[in-house]
Amino acid sequence: xxxxxxxxxxxxxxxxxxxxxxxxxxxxxxxxxxxxxxxxxxxxxxxxxxxxxxxxxxxxxxxxxxxxxxxxxxxxxxxxxxxxxxxxxxxxxxxxxxxxxxxxxxxxxxxxxxxxxxxxxxxxxxxxxxxxxxxxxxxxxxxxxxxxxxxxxxxxxxxxxxxxxxxxxxxxxxxxxxxxxxxxxxxxxxxxxxxxxxxxxxxxxxxxxxxxxxxxxxxxxxxxxxxxxxxxxxxxxxxxxxxxxxxxxxxxxxxxxxxxxxxxxxxxxxxxxxxxxxxxxxxxxxxxxxxxxxxxxxxxxxxxxxxxxxxxxxxxxxxxxxxxxxxxxxxxxxxxxxxxxxxxxxxxxxxxxx
Amino acid sequence: xxxxxxxxxxxxxxxxxxxxxxxxxxxxxxxxxxxxxxxxxxxxxxxxxxxxxxxxxxxxxxxxxxxxxxxxxxxxxxxxxxxxxxxx
Numbered sequence: 302x303x304x305x306x307x308x309x310x311x312x313x314x315x316x317x318x319x320x321x322x323x324x325x326x327x328x329x330x331x332x333x334x335x336x337x338x339x340x341x342x343x344x345x346x347x348x349x350x351x352x353x354x355x356x357x358x359x360x361x362x363x364x365x366x367x368x369x370x371x372x373x374x375x376x377x378x379x380x381x382x383x384x385x386x387x388x389x390x391x392x393x394x395x396x397x398x399x400x401x402x403x404x405x406x407x408x409x410x411x412x413x414x415x416x417x418x419x420x421x422x423x424x425x426x427x428x429x430x431x432x433x434x435x436x437x438x439x440x441x442x443x444x445x446x447x448x449x450x451x452x453x454x455x456x457x458x459x460x461x462x463x464x465x466x467x468x469x470x471x472x473x474x475x476x477x478x479x480x481x482x483x484x485x486x487x488x489x490x491x492x493x494x495x496x497x498x499x500x501x502x503x504x505x506x507x508x509x510x511x512x513x514x515x516x517x518x519x520x521x522x523x524x525x526x527x528x529x530x531x532x533x534x535x536x537x538x539x540x541x542x543x544x545x546x547x548x549x550x551x552x553x554x555x556x557x558x559x560x561x562x563x564x565x566x567x568x569x570x571x572x573x574x575x576x577x578x579x580x581x582x583x584x585x586x587x588x589x590x591x592x593x594x595x596x597x598x599x600x601x602x603x604x605x606x607x608x609x610x611x612x613x614x615x616x617x618x619x620x621x622x623x624x625x626x627x628x629x630x631x632x633x634x635x636x637x638x639x640x641x642x643x644x645x646x647x648x649x650x651x652x653x654x655x
Numbered sequence: 656x657x658x659x660x661x662x663x664x665x666x667x668x669x670x671x672x673x674x675x676x677x678x679x680x681x682x683x684x685x686x687x688x689x690x691x692x693x694x695x696x697x698x699x700x701x702x703x704x705x706x707x708x709x710x711x712x713x714x715x716x717x718x719x720x721x722x723x724x725x726x727x728x729x730x731x732x733x734x735x736x737x738x739x740x741x742x743x
Contacts (some may be wrong), residue, residue, distance in 0.1 A: 565698065610717070
């Protein structure tokens, strides 16, 4: 592909006439039915990480509802209103495996965000995102936990549910290589996240233009050197290390930033607290994030994906968008196999009015 | 309803049926005032795909902010007519 196709006007039918693009589009569109909501499962956690979103705002004070009957009723109601994908998070879901199992029994497609220090039973066959914030020395400093990576790998060795999510902060950029090498040597997978400041946070973990650029460089190197281990694409790199945040680039479609209730996330997404209540004004994938600084992998998975139309202007941008969606599905859906990236360029995202 | 408007409605219904692989309905029998979100079950990604096919078919751009307004085949047909009139 050459740069000339960025300026020529293409019909959508011309773009998907390219065999590799058509094949990938048909592959990912099978998952367009996915409608997500997120659920805080427990207000307990066995570690305390600097910059943790859960322990910001009001949601941390919600009482825990530990009734499997209530959770079953909630899941059945969620299924009834069209939710097909659940994200179980905050504070640490592995404290309540029986509630996770209840969710799985009703809505079998989903993901659990965990620190990986307590293994979730294998019968809960969701994807499991294991958070990693640097090498074990940095984890001890930031998360106050010893030997995190070693313990996480012990718990999830040869477990196809597991993928590590490396959150880049300004202080751990150079450690991503060490962590990726370790996971590669153990046949594990990793994807990348960006620290995004919680509301009111002004600490040393907030990214700067310089650290965003450094992160972009190391992400590119690791994606090139560890293609079997790193689940990411060049367009993921651009979208998440851009000086503009995701909302500025793509206009966030989560209820917190989107007043429309007509269709899409603005209509169906809810973020439930541990007391099974939800508040539309606070609903997004990572509540209490400063929206101007949001570069979360979870946010991008929905927000970039939702902007298919603006990427369907030429084969290159559409390929980049397909790479992003293919990555998102591989990260979030257990058993989904990511294909080779179609676009190797670091493309600037298109403008909304293109 | 004019013949042109009727043809537009039928063609839009045909596109929706094809893209969503709907069964037990034909372009002629598709109720143009059915709510596509509430009654047909269309979501945002379906609508984006349909918008791209409509862009090809009619040579018009559908603004992202306009998606939520396109809730029935009849409304889509009126939207297309307006866009085409603006082009002339």
